[in-house]
Amino acid sequence: MNKLISELKIQIIEQLNLQEVKPEDIADDQALFVEGLGLDSIDALELIVLLQQHYKIKLSNAEEGPKVFRSVKTMAEYITAHQSRNV
Amino acid sequence: MDQRIFVAGVGVISAIGKNLAECLDSLENGRAGIGDMICLDSVHKQKIPVAEVDMSNDDLAHLSGLSKTKSRTALLSVIAAREALNNSGIEDIEALRTGFISANSVGGMDRTEKFFADFFFNNQKGRLRDVVHHECGSITELVADQLGIKDYITTISTACSSSANAIFFGARLIKNNILDVVVAGGTDALTKFTLNGFNTLMILDEQFCQPFDDKRRGLNLGEGAGYVVLVSEKVAASLQKKPAVTLSGFCNANDAYHQTASSPAGTGSYLAMEGALRRSSLQPAQIDYINLHGTGTQNNDIAEGTAIMRLFDPHYPKMSSTKSFTGHTLGGSGGIEAVFSILAVEHGIIYPNLRLQTPMKELPFVPETTLTKNVNIKNVLTNSFGFGGNCTSLIFSKF
Amino acid sequence: MKVLSSDIYITASCTINDHVVCKDETKIFENKDTSLGDFLVSVYHRFGINYPKFYKMDNLSKLGWLASEILLKDSFRKDEYQPQTIGVVLANASSSLDTDMRYYETVKDIPSPALFVYTLPNIVIGEICIRQHFEGETAFFIFDEFDAGFIEQYISNLINNNILQACVCGWVELLGEHYKTVLFLVEKAKKTVNSFTKENLIKIYKLENE
Numbered sequence: 001m002n003k004l005i006s007e008l009k010i011q012i013i014e015q016l017n018l019q020e021v022k023p024e025d026i027a028d029d030q031a032l033f034v035e036g037l038g039l040d041s042i043d044a045l046e047l048i049v050l051l052q053q054h055y056k057i058k059l060s061n062a063e064e065g066p067k068v069f070r071s072v073k074t075m076a077e078y079i080t081a082h083q084s085r086n087v
Numbered sequence: 088m089d090q091r092i093f094v095a096g097v098g099v100i101s102a103i104g105k106n107l108a109e110c111l112d113s114l115e116n117g118r119a120g121i122g123d124m125i126c127l128d129s130v131h132k133q134k135i136p137v138a139e140v141d142m143s144n145d146d147l148a149h150l151s152g153l154s155k156t157k158s159r160t161a162l163l164s165v166i167a168a169r170e171a172l173n174n175s176g177i178e179d180i181e182a183l184r185t186g187f188i189s190a191n192s193v194g195g196m197d198r199t200e201k202f203f204a205d206f207f208f209n210n211q212k213g214r215l216r217d218v219v220h221h222e223c224g225s226i227t228e229l230v231a232d233q234l235g236i237k238d239y240i241t242t243i244s245t246a247c248s249s250s251a252n253a254i255f256f257g258a259r260l261i262k263n264n265i266l267d268v269v270v271a272g273g274t275d276a277l278t279k280f281t282l283n284g285f286n287t288l289m290i291l292d293e294q295f296c297q298p299f300d301d302k303r304r305g306l307n308l309g310e311g312a313g314y315v316v317l318v319s320e321k322v323a324a325s326l327q328k329k330p331a332v333t334l335s336g337f338c339n340a341n342d343a344y345h346q347t348a349s350s351p352a353g354t355g356s357y358l359a360m361e362g363a364l365r366r367s368s369l370q371p372a373q374i375d376y377i378n379l380h381g382t383g384t385q386n387n388d389i390a391e392g393t394a395i396m397r398l399f400d401p402h403y404p405k406m407s408s409t410k411s412f413t414g415h416t417l418g419g420s421g422g423i424e425a426v427f428s429i430l431a432v433e434h435g436i437i438y439p440n441l442r443l444q445t446p447m448k449e450l451p452f453v454p455e456t457t458l459t460k461n462v463n464i465k466n467v468l469t470n471s472f473g474f475g476g477n478c479t480s481l482i483f484s485k486f
Numbered sequence: 487m488k489v490l491s492s493d494i495y496i497t498a499s500c501t502i503n504d505h506v507v508c509k510d511e512t513k514i515f516e517n518k519d520t521s522l523g524d525f526l527v528s529v530y531h532r533f534g535i536n537y538p539k540f541y542k543m544d545n546l547s548k549l550g551w552l553a554s555e556i557l558l559k560d561s562f563r564k565d566e567y568q569p570q571t572i573g574v575v576l577a578n579a580s581s582s583l584d585t586d587m588r589y590y591e592t593v594k595d596i597p598s599p600a601l602f603v604y605t606l607p608n609i610v611i612g613e614i615c616i617r618q619h620f621e622g623e624t625a626f627f628i629f630d631e632f633d634a635g636f637i638e639q640y641i642s643n644l645i646n647n648n649i650l651q652a653c654v655c656g657w658v659e660l661l662g663e664h665y666k667t668v669l670f671l672v673e674k675a676k677k678t679v680n681s682f683t684k685e686n687l688i689k690i691y692k693l694e695n696e
Contacts, residue, residue, distance in 0.1 A: 045599035284602035475612030
């Protein structure tokens with residue numbers, strides 16, 4: 001899980017063009033939207049693309065988004081749960 | 088300097104008809120043009136409903152007089168613009184200072200996609216002729232040539248408000264005595280570029296859209312073209328068939344909130360509608376019908392609805408979104424919906440907002456769900472709100 | 487009919503061209519021998535701007551937005567105006583073609599929503615308005631080349647008819663590594679040496695960098 005979280009932070013920074021942010025600036029439990037990193041609705045869509053591109057997970061219901069993308073930790077948990085189901 | 092701007096002619100082609108009569112018939116009979124993809128060859132076929140014009144490029148070419156190798160955007164544009172000119176009663180546009188102000192968002196992208204499909208696998212393949220008219224401006228020039236308009240030609244590209252902006256820019260050119268006649272409006276054809284883009288923004292409805300419904304899920308993309316022929320007072324007086332509708336108000340404002348979403352308070356929408364009313368010297372209670380932007384997305388409909396609440400409360404005019412018939416025609420929507428608004432004044436009809444089942448709980452008004460005829464319509468407000476916060480409202484009035 | 491523009495002035499200008507930034511016809515920054523992307527980021531850093539959303543913009547928006555930041559800095563007293571009376575009118579030749587092509591590359595695999603957002607030229611205007619809270623009329627025109635006569639006529643009309651009191655206008659063109667932006671701040675009754683005329687617009691547009 002820790003390895004996945006580290007990888008996710010790097011991927012998020014790259015996918016969302018967060019050029020002034022370093023992986024160590026993002027806490028595992030930190031809110032990604034509204035407060036925290038202050039991401040917006042387009043960023044949410046790019047995170048859906050990230051899940052598909054890197055983890056082959058398709059989030060087709062946008063309403064699940066806020067829960068899944070609440071923090072890097074919740075993203076990692078979602079990926080772990082869905083990847084083991086795909087196996 | 089502030090002379091009246093008259094509407095001498097209108098023309099349209101959309102998923103609900105290839106000309107005015109067919110579109111009007113569909114509007115009166117509740118016949119939407121939304122369904123499965125037929126012309127566009129996309130991986131989303133049978134998954135995402137769209138509102139295509141029910142004609143192949145061959146048929147459009149035949150109707151327009153342009154070659155079938157030209158972009159569908161241009162083919163649609165010529166057909167609608169020519170219908171508008173033919174209806175205007177102007178016998179010789181060369182004897183008057185005539186302009187063509189046209190809007191589109193995709194340009195010749197439909198042909199470019201064909202080129203790219205071949206070129207991608209082998210860079211010696213693909214016909215360069217297919218990309219010659221890729222640019223938005225190029226489409227306008229192609230159509231202007233076909234119509235024989237030479238004096239003033241330009242293209243506006245501001246997303247979904249583009250053709251509404253083209254119309255009021257045309258009015259300004261007449262008011263400033265630069266032109267006597269302007270053919271203004273817009274066009275867009277369905278392309279994979281647009282379909283994939285809107286799909287990735289997750290604002291498409293996988294069912295038939297339900298604008299202003301509490302359970303709305305998104306928009307359906309459409310295609311088509313709509314143009315008006317605007318003339319000065321002097322030209323209007325010289326025509327045999329005297330124009331009965333004027334462009335009495337217009338306004339453009341910026342929402343200044345987000346690249347693709349509207350502010351919750353509907354700031355841009357409010358400023359555009361309020362400004363149009365001010366210019367026309369009308370009170371909100373004097374508007375008889377609003378042709379809503381009403382795309383069917385969660386965001387637009389609440390923003391637009393909130394702005395209407397702020398401006399019109401407690402006297403709400405009848406209103407409806409004709410995107411429930413034609414889908415969202417993007418660069419063509421301002422023009423097509425201007426035409427429908429003018430027809431509403433001329434024929435005294437209020438169109439229904441199709442498939443509205445559950446009214447939005449936040450709003451104290453509900454759009455019309457049935458057709459009403461024989462209404463004395465004096466003033467119609469039509470809204471076109473585009474990405475980039477570009478918001479435009481036009482008012483057409485009976486003269 | 488000649489439109490009266492005698493009481494309207496160009497109160498600031500900004501040019502970014504050939505990796506050189508000029509403000510009010512004076513060179514203030516240069517960074518040759520870098521790629522376009524790196525150059526734009528260096529301008530962002532050089533002027534101490536703090537706006538992380540900058541990094542999400544496409545190159546066209548970055549270019550136009552940076553030029554507007556430099557144009558307005560220390561030159562525009564925004565608080566003297568109502569937001570609805572400040573507008574933006576821009577034009578170019580290539581529309582959003584640069585980003586259209588980049589977006590289309592992603593369609594082969596998974597279309598990028600962040601790129602699709604920028605496949606319209608007027609999003610540059612959107613970015614400027616979001617940053618500055620301008621709510622007045624905005625427009626984006628497509629021309630073969632910069633048309634000073636059109637800009638003079640169009641904006642004079644807006645100001646003379648009290649539709650706007652101030653306007654950011656000009657040319658923002660970018661395709662691949664080729665680009666040029668020239669922006670003008672135009673205000674009513676704020677006298678400067680450059681009255682708002684076609685000749686002054688062309689003079690500033692054509693300024694060669696030393």
